[in-house]
Amino acid sequence: MTDTSTLPAVSREWHLVSRPVGWPKPEDFAFVEAEVPQPGEGQVLVRNKYLSVDPYMRGRMSDAKSYVAPFELGKVMQGGAVGEVVASNAEGLSVGDHVLHFFGWREYAVVGAKNAVKVDPDAAPLSTYLGVLGMTGLTAYAGLLRTAAFKEGDTVFVSGAAGAVGGQVGQIAKLKGASRVIGSAGSDEKVKLLVEEYGFDAAFNYKDGPVGKQLRAAAPDGIDVYFDNVGGDHLEAAIGSLNEGGRIAVCGMISVYNNTEPAPGPRNLARLIATRGRIEGFLVGDHYDLQPQFVQEVAPWVASGELKYRETVVEGIENNLEAFLGVLRGDNTGKMIVKL
Numbered sequence: 001m002t003d004t005s006t007l008p009a010v011s012r013e014w015h016l017v018s019r020p021v022g023w024p025k026p027e028d029f030a031f032v033e034a035e036v037p038q039p040g041e042g043q044v045l046v047r048n049k050y051l052s053v054d055p056y057m058r059g060r061m062s063d064a065k066s067y068v069a070p071f072e073l074g075k076v077m078q079g080g081a082v083g084e085v086v087a088s089n090a091e092g093l094s095v096g097d098h099v100l101h102f103f104g105w106r107e108y109a110v111v112g113a114k115n116a117v118k119v120d121p122d123a124a125p126l127s128t129y130l131g132v133l134g135m136t137g138l139t140a141y142a143g144l145l146r147t148a149a150f151k152e153g154d155t156v157f158v159s160g161a162a163g164a165v166g167g168q169v170g171q172i173a174k175l176k177g178a179s180r181v182i183g184s185a186g187s188d189e190k191v192k193l194l195v196e197e198y199g200f201d202a203a204f205n206y207k208d209g210p211v212g213k214q215l216r217a218a219a220p221d222g223i224d225v226y227f228d229n230v231g232g233d234h235l236e237a238a239i240g241s242l243n244e245g246g247r248i249a250v251c252g253m254i255s256v257y258n259n260t261e262p263a264p265g266p267r268n269l270a271r272l273i274a275t276r277g278r279i280e281g282f283l284v285g286d287h288y289d290l291q292p293q294f295v296q297e298v299a300p301w302v303a304s305g306e307l308k309y310r311e312t313v314v315e316g317i318e319n320n321l322e323a324f325l326g327v328l329r330g331d332n333t334g335k336m337i338v339k340l
Contacts, residue, residue: 007045007086011036013076013106014320020061023258023328028061029321034076037110038087044099045087046111051104051317051338052080052130053324058257067283079104080130082119093118100129107317107340124302131164131335132302132309133295135284139251140168140227141294142287145176147280148225148249152177155219157238159183160229161203162190162310164335165251169227170200171307172298182218184211184234186330193333197308212237222246230255236266239277248279258328310334 081104090113103109161183194203226238231253301307312332
């Protein structure tokens, strides 16, 4: 057991105090002080350095039946985090080690050794383990290669393409021999990033006109794969441009997360019959068997600069909620990270 007398007695953390209806409001949350706990047998105390905020967290704020348990009211929320072990009561993890874990939205966390993954701060910047080499990166990799069954020569369309997942999907597709990669984003600045930095063949601002029309102009010969982060009109447009045998991988539908009324579904699902197309949802949690292969293949691309990534970094745990709301608004380019 490590001496913890030098550690602060108080940690700050975010609690959910009421379930948001529509867009989350500041009064749905509380920023509170809590005692820094001591690690028990098989546990470590981690000082968090970087926290992740992600669109899926909006779903956990609701108590509707879902694939993951909702956040509990009056309790600290959870999310991806990477930090430094400051006290250890577990074999295999020492003070000074850096670990990836799931107890974010707080400054200090007690983590079971089995729930902590050791990461190397010298191999890659710590923040990348929450993004390009973390859950968002694996989401892109598994969704494109396994769910959408990407193959060389495919034309790929990605929505939310300047986000943490979308930007990686497009680049992996290019690195693996896509014939054409098209992205949509919500600002001219993001569109420029997709083409000039990420190497997309074409990109458009979905606010400039009907998505279907802009997609047809960007992909006159249709698309073979659509990676969906948005839903709504983007999904309808993709079905409209789908080639025979086309595949749609549904990762997220950020356009409908805060709706209080059901969104109208795509009106052209019958096209899936003629195209023999398929649409399939997926969760990254079902694909952790790909993690070693993913890191082995993607880490060298990141190190060599072949795969570019962006991070939007917000400083200070007191701004964690604002960073999360920013993700829902699309304020971020690449992965939204909170630096403590």
